[in-house]
Amino acid sequence: MISTAIQQLVNYGLDTGLILPDDEIYIRNQLLMTMQLDSFAEPEGDICYTDLESILKTLVDDAVARGVCEDNSTARDLFDTKLMGVLTPRPSIVRANFEERYESEGPQAATDWFYKFSQDTDYIRRYRIKRDVKWVTKTPYGDLDITINLSKPEKDPKAIAAAKLAPQSAYPKCQLCVENEGYAGRMNHPARENHRIIPLTINGSAWNLQYSPYVYYNEHCIVFNSQHTPMKIERATFRKLLDFVGLFPHYFVGSNADLPIVGGSILSHDHFQGGHYEFAMAKAPIEKSWVFPGFEDVEAGIVHWPMSCIRLTCADD
Incomplete structure (x- = not known):
C-alpha cells in the first residue's frame, strides 16, 4: 500500500530530526501532492522500515507506474530528490542550527551536524557511497589512498536521449552556483531540493560551504565563491584558504590548478575542496x-x- 510507504518516509523524517511531530500531517500532505495523490489510508499497527533507499524505491516505482515520473535513471533521481526536498528544512533553519552549534559547541560540532544532515536528507546518498571501492597500498612514498568512485550515477540510454532533447538553460550557470540550493533540476542538471549551503566570509568576500554528494574521503567538502567567477590562483587565494582553516581548524582545504585538463573539473566557478581527512602527502x-x-x-x-x-x-x- 502506497500510504504505508508515505508514512514510512514521514517516520524517517521524524527519526532523523528533519521534521518535528507538529509537522507530520503537513509533510504527509506535501508528499501526497508530490505523488499526485489525493487520499491517504492510515496504515494499521506500527509502521517500520528498513532503509531510506527501499522507501524511495517503492514511492518512485508507484509514481512511474501511474505516469507521474518517467522510467529512466535521471527522472527517478529527480523525483526521489523532490520527495526528500519535502522533508528538508528551509535554508534559514539549517543555517541557524549550524551557527548555534558553531557558537556553543565549536566548529567540529557544527560540521559533524551538517555532514550528518546532508546524509539524512539524501543529498549524500549513503547507499550509493557504500558501492565505492577504497583501499590503502604501501609505496616508497608512504601509504597511498586508492579510490574507485562507483556512486556517481551513470546515465542510461533513455536518460541520455531525454537530456539531448531537453531545452537548454543558463540557470543555474553551473553546478556550484548558489542558485542550486532548492533547485528542482532537469534532465541535464541534477535536482537539489534537498541541498543546503552554509554562507562564509573568507578574505572579506562571500563564500559558501557544502559537501560533495560523491564522497571521495571523509567529509569531502566544497568551498565556493558566491559569485560565478572563474578559478584564479593568486595571492588572495592563499588568504582565503588560510581564513577557511582558521574557521574550521579540524579541516584541510586546497585548490586545484586553474588550468584545463590538469586543473579543476569546473574551472568556470572559483572553488576549493577540503574535508576531515589527512592524506599521505601531508604525512x-x-x-x-x-x-x-x-x-x-x-x-x-x-x-x-x-x-x-x-x-x-x-x-x-
Missing part, C-alpha cells in the same frame, strides 16, 4: 630543508613525493 617526510632569508620563522622543504611538492610551515599570524 610524507621532508627530503631537503632550507630557509628563506628574512623569513626564518618559515620552515621550507622538498617533500618526499613522486611529483614536485614543497611544504611551507609556520605559526599562525
Whole structure:
C-alpha cells in the first residue's frame, strides 16, 4: 500500500530530526501532492522500515507506474530528490542550527551536524557511497589512498536521449552556483531540493560551504565563491584558504590548478575542496630543508613525493 510507504518516509523524517511531530500531517500532505495523490489510508499497527533507499524505491516505482515520473535513471533521481526536498528544512533553519552549534559547541560540532544532515536528507546518498571501492597500498612514498568512485550515477540510454532533447538553460550557470540550493533540476542538471549551503566570509568576500554528494574521503567538502567567477590562483587565494582553516581548524582545504585538463573539473566557478581527512602527502617526510632569508620563522622543504611538492610551515599570524 502506497500510504504505508508515505508514512514510512514521514517516520524517517521524524527519526532523523528533519521534521518535528507538529509537522507530520503537513509533510504527509506535501508528499501526497508530490505523488499526485489525493487520499491517504492510515496504515494499521506500527509502521517500520528498513532503509531510506527501499522507501524511495517503492514511492518512485508507484509514481512511474501511474505516469507521474518517467522510467529512466535521471527522472527517478529527480523525483526521489523532490520527495526528500519535502522533508528538508528551509535554508534559514539549517543555517541557524549550524551557527548555534558553531557558537556553543565549536566548529567540529557544527560540521559533524551538517555532514550528518546532508546524509539524512539524501543529498549524500549513503547507499550509493557504500558501492565505492577504497583501499590503502604501501609505496616508497608512504601509504597511498586508492579510490574507485562507483556512486556517481551513470546515465542510461533513455536518460541520455531525454537530456539531448531537453531545452537548454543558463540557470543555474553551473553546478556550484548558489542558485542550486532548492533547485528542482532537469534532465541535464541534477535536482537539489534537498541541498543546503552554509554562507562564509573568507578574505572579506562571500563564500559558501557544502559537501560533495560523491564522497571521495571523509567529509569531502566544497568551498565556493558566491559569485560565478572563474578559478584564479593568486595571492588572495592563499588568504582565503588560510581564513577557511582558521574557521574550521579540524579541516584541510586546497585548490586545484586553474588550468584545463590538469586543473579543476569546473574551472568556470572559483572553488576549493577540503574535508576531515589527512592524506599521505601531508604525512610524507621532508627530503631537503632550507630557509628563506628574512623569513626564518618559515620552515621550507622538498617533500618526499613522486611529483614536485614543497611544504611551507609556520605559526599562525
